[in-house]
Amino acid sequence: METTKKKMPPLSMYRITAKLFTHLEHQIVESFGTKGKELIATGVKHFGYKDAKDIAERATHEGEIHVLDEYIPEEFDRENKYEDTTIYGLMAKLFAQVSKAVVDTYGNKGKDAVREGVRTFGEERGNGIAERAALNNEKNTIDHYLSNYDMARSELFEIETDFHKNVIEQTFTKCPLGQQWADDDMHEYGILYCEMIDPAVAKGYNPNFEVEHDQYVLKEGVCHFNFKLKE
16 A cells, blocks of 8 residues: 655744744854854844744744844834845844854854854754654655745746766856845855855764765855765
């Protein structure tokens, strides 16, 4: 008898944004202590408290445990700064503002802390993708990576995917995160996310996954990947 595949719904971008913030916060505070917390608070303030509050409340409602609320004061201007910006754009802006505050103060050490936060965030997500596969008695092989991915791909992404033996090749001709960083002239900070995220997610899914990321939206105008998993 054929069993029906259990399809877990993707995590919302509100949960993913709050999760990313929490990993960044942990690493920045671990690296720079009280000064790190102050810089994060500066980044959240520059991003905008009302938009941050909206993300935090929705993420909490959906079951995400996070620390974004800790950086939002009780009294603040209740006006959204980015009425027409998608949640992808909001995630990019929040990441950039927090990263900017840290990197502009600590330079390369700040970049390393941000990268490490993205790495642990990505690995947690990869672990979750492996758990999604296991729910359907599927192994964490290359064949089950994209089919169990934890983030929905909206029409804001344009992706070409080709499957080869033990390799998934992907080209992103449009990415709302990269586009937001480019529009805001935040290339220096956005690239810290781009450099780390996909290898980290893949590694969390399967420690033997290797990701070759040889082109970036923020550099060449497209993102090109080869996801490789040896048998």
